[in-house]
Amino acid sequence: xxxxxxxxxxxxxxxxxxxxxxxxxxxxxxxxxxxxxxxxxxxxxxxxxxxxxxxxxxxxxxxxxxxxxxxxxxxxxxxxxxxxxxxxxxxxxxxxxxxxxxxxxxxxxxx
Ligand SMILES: [Zn+2]
Numbered sequence: 109x110x111x112x113x114x115x116x117x118x119x120x121x122x123x124x125x126x127x128x129x130x131x132x133x134x135x136x137x138x139x140x141x142x143x144x145x146x147x148x149x150x151x152x153x154x155x156x157x158x159x160x161x162x163x164x165x166x167x168x169x170x171x172x173x174x175x176x177x178x179x180x181x182x183x184x185x186x187x188x189x190x191x192x193x194x195x196x197x198x199x200x201x202x203x204x205x206x207x208x209x210x211x212x213x214x215x216x217x218x219x
Pocket of ligand 1: 115117118120175176178180
């Protein structure tokens with residue numbers, strides 16, 4: 109079953125085709141500031157509607173996208189087109205979808 113989430117103002121709508129199985133919290137320099145809770149999926153299983161602003165930092169492996177109007181972080185996508193994984197911020201979705209999922213701590217700060 110697919111799930112639809114959006115940023116706060118609704119300008120960006122993200123649809124995921126698969127049920128998330130865990131919620132990842134990352135301690136890297138960006139994630140610890142934004143508080144996003146990540147699930148990961150192949151880009152083919154995710155639809156993003158709406159125009160976000162991309163932010164590429166330090167190691168230039170991914171683009172972090174946020175809404176230009178409300179500022180909510182919606183997802184990240186890999187800069188390498190062959191990398192078959194993207195991250196979706198679970199906080200865009202109804203809490204019932206992710207509240208009870210096992211939390212996984214990702215040690216992005218050490219990468
Ligand atoms: Zn927005």
